[in-house]
Amino acid sequence: MSNDPAVEIRGLVKRYGPKTAVDGLDLTVRRASVTAVLGPNGAGKTTTVETCEGYLRPDAGTVRVLGLDPITQAPALRPRIGVMLQSGGVYSGARAVEMLRHMASLYADPLDVPALVDRLGLGSCGRTPYRRLSGGQQQRLALAMAVVGRPELVFLDEPTAGLDPQARRATWDLVRELRADGVGVVLTTHHMDEAEQLADEVAIVDAGKVVAHGSPELLCRGGAENTLRFTGRPSLDLASLLKALPDGTQAAELTAGVYRVTGDVDPQMLATVASWCAQNGVMPDSLTVERHTLEDVFLELTGKELRA
Numbered sequence: 001m002s003n004d005p006a007v008e009i010r011g012l013v014k015r016y017g018p019k020t021a022v023d024g025l026d027l028t029v030r031r032a033s034v035t036a037v038l039g040p041n042g043a044g045k046t047t048t049v050e051t052c053e054g055y056l057r058p059d060a061g062t063v064r065v066l067g068l069d070p071i072t073q074a075p076a077l078r079p080r081i082g083v084m085l086q087s088g089g090v091y092s093g094a095r096a097v098e099m100l101r102h103m104a105s106l107y108a109d110p111l112d113v114p115a116l117v118d119r120l121g122l123g124s125c126g127r128t129p130y131r132r133l134s135g136g137q138q139q140r141l142a143l144a145m146a147v148v149g150r151p152e153l154v155f156l157d158e159p160t161a162g163l164d165p166q167a168r169r170a171t172w173d174l175v176r177e178l179r180a181d182g183v184g185v186v187l188t189t190h191h192m193d194e195a196e197q198l199a200d201e202v203a204i205v206d207a208g209k210v211v212a213h214g215s216p217e218l219l220c221r222g223g224a225e226n227t228l229r230f231t232g233r234p235s236l237d238l239a240s241l242l243k244a245l246p247d248g249t250q251a252a253e254l255t256a257g258v259y260r261v262t263g264d265v266d267p268q269m270l271a272t273v274a275s276w277c278a279q280n281g282v283m284p285d286s287l288t289v290e291r292h293t294l295e296d297v298f299l300e301l302t303g304k305e306l307r308a
């Protein structure tokens with residue numbers, strides 16, 4: 001398999017009239033990995049993904065998908081990618097399984113349609129016209145259509161929005177299998193747990209730019225300091241504790257006997273605090289490490305106000 005990136009975006013700009021939806025965005029997506037694109041409403045995620053899919057022409061910058069230009073080399077690219085749109089993109093009168101079979105027939109080496117129908121729980125609605133499917137069934141059919149051709153790369157726009165927990169799990173399992181089979185997956189989501197569960201890389205987009213990019217672990221470690229809390233007797237001498245800890249660490253007594261230490265919380269810090277407690281005859285009733293979640297990092301980077 002090629003080591004070239006699955007997607008390479010440099011300086012992408014996309015405007016709708018006076019509105020700049022994407023504003024100089026850079027992003028590289030590796031092959032055989034799952035990249036989650038997160039961002040507030042209107043951040044430019046769908047616009048970016050649709051540019052990669054060849055539905056939108058960039059106003060500036062370059063986009064390469066599997067090494068190809070999605071606009072000028074669309075005929076070569078289309079058979080190699082799978083696309084699941086937010087709106088489904090399926091003819092409304094078509095029956096679910098017929099549609100999927102038709103899609104499969106367009107590819108040289110498609111997945112087994114009955115097995116896929118079974119996987120995604122679409123068996124009972126196989127003869128139902130698309131417009132009569134429930135929202136969740138439409139989502140699952142759109143996902144099946146995106147993957148049936150065994151693409152090298154799939155774009156999934158909010159694949160689990162509105163799905164029940166079972167369908168969500170089935171979708172996650174399918175995404176993990178795609179990655180294991182060497183498929184690159186780019187998904188947009190508003191579910192932080194989905195990104196934490198599935199993504200090898202997370203790109204946080206705000207106001208048309210990538211404001212953070214890395215593994216969920218890296219973002220949670222680097223984006224914000226973590227916290228250690230412990231309880232002991234009131235009025236401990238925190239100045240002496242801070243002397244034992246690295247520069248930049250902070251400590252506070254939140255309420256009588258409840259302490260918070262903020263900084264680079266690692267095993268060494270934990271050991272230092274425990275040893276300081278031992279030297280000072282303090283028996284902590286509790287000692288907990290509070291890690292920042294992806295949601296904390298997301299809110300820190302993109303703010304807490306609602307977007308228009």
Ligand SMILES: Nc1ncnc2c1ncn2[C@@H]1O[C@H](COP(=O)(O)OP(=O)(O)OP(=O)(O)O)[C@@H](O)[C@H]1O
Pocket residue numbers: 016019020021039040041042043044045046047048
């Ligand atoms: N066809 C269009 N015409 C005019 N403005 C548009 C069009 N499509 C998107 N926009 C605007 O561009 C900006 C980015 O939209 P986009 O759909 O890419 O955001 P998003 O990050 O996918 O949002 P969401 O999370 O709500 O799906 C928004 O301000 C949106 O209103």
